[in-house]
Every structure is written in C-alpha cells, then in structure tokens.
Amino acid sequence: MEVRPLAIPEVLLLQSPRYKDARGFFSETYNKKVFAEAGITLDFVQDNHSLSVNTGTIRGLHFQSPPYAQDKLVRVVKGRIFDVAVDIRRASPTFGQYVAAEISAGQWNQILIPIGFAHGLCTLEPDTEVVYKVTNYYSAKHDLGIRWNDPQIGIDWPVDERHAQLSDKDKTLPFLTDAEVF
C-alpha cells in the first residue's frame, strides 16, 4: 500500500493494489496488518455508504465532537468526488486551513481524515457512491459541522454556489468562528 501525506501531513492519501483479470478486479481495501505496517493503527467500528444522485452535491463540513470523534477512511466505489479535510484543531499551526484531493473509483485511492478535521465532499459525477469506515459510532448529539462556503476557510469548490446541492442542515451550519471545534 502506498501512503502519501497531503500538504497538511496528518491527512493521508492511500493506494491499495488492485489486481485485474478477465473477470474484473480484486482489492483489499482495508487490512489491519498492512495498515499497522504503514503506521496506521485505528479501530474502525462502523462502515457508511452514501449515494449522491447529482453532480455538484456537497456534503459537509462535518465532524463529531468527543467522546464520539471519528477518524474516517473514505473511498469511492462509483464516480468521483472532490474531498476536503479542514484542520479544526485550535492549537494547530494549520488551524482553519484545508487540503483537498480527488478520490474516485477509477483511481481506486482512499483518503484518511483524522480526528480534529472537518470533512466535506463534492460529487463530480452523477450517481456517485462513497464508502467510508469510521472509528466511532454515530451520535446525533455530537454530530457537528461548519458552513461549506465559510470565507475564512475559502475552499475552492468545483461547483458554484448557484448549482451546489446541499441538505437543509448543511445550508445553515455555523461558520468556523462560531463552531465548537477541537
């Protein structure tokens, strides 16, 4: 497995081998031992799967607060996403900054977003399906977020405001300055 840190180096891009043959392909998308050898020792407890029908669907920016904070291992099984991790650790030199990467079924890459980051994504194709593992259970009470287009963060989303599709919840999330961050 290849591991590549992004500009905020706690966020990792991962590439697991994919073995193709006449039938299709086979790939180990998570292997506890291989991850541990790469220095990633996380205890995943829940798998999630979302479908976004339209291109330009934005989900985020989301995080859960302690004691339900989550690391997230995100991949795409159909389509493509622009995936974003925002550093929301107040004590961090990169607080309020973000990194982004294209994650896709075609590239078969994954992104690892640690605790202390808010996560968001924008679909780049219709019918995009995202699958991710998390290290803590969902807790509606601890499910928090930050407004996707907060100018202080300044994410360069691949969709303009008029065409972005968001849940009602995500449209009214607080800005970073008012959010309960880490």
Ligand SMILES: Cc1cn([C@H]2C[C@H](O)[C@@H](COP(=O)(O)OP(=O)(O)O[C@H]3O[C@@H](C)C(=O)[C@@H](O)[C@H]3O)O2)c(=O)[nH]c1=O
């Ligand atoms: C996240 C989550 C949601 N739900 C429920 C709550 C709600 O009724 C429905 C849809 O939830 P949401 O609108 O929050 O789904 P969504 O906007 O897809 O939320 C996700 O966004 C991405 C960016 C993340 O990083 C994830 O951790 C998660 O927050 O699913 C669960 O039952 N378990 C879960 O783990």
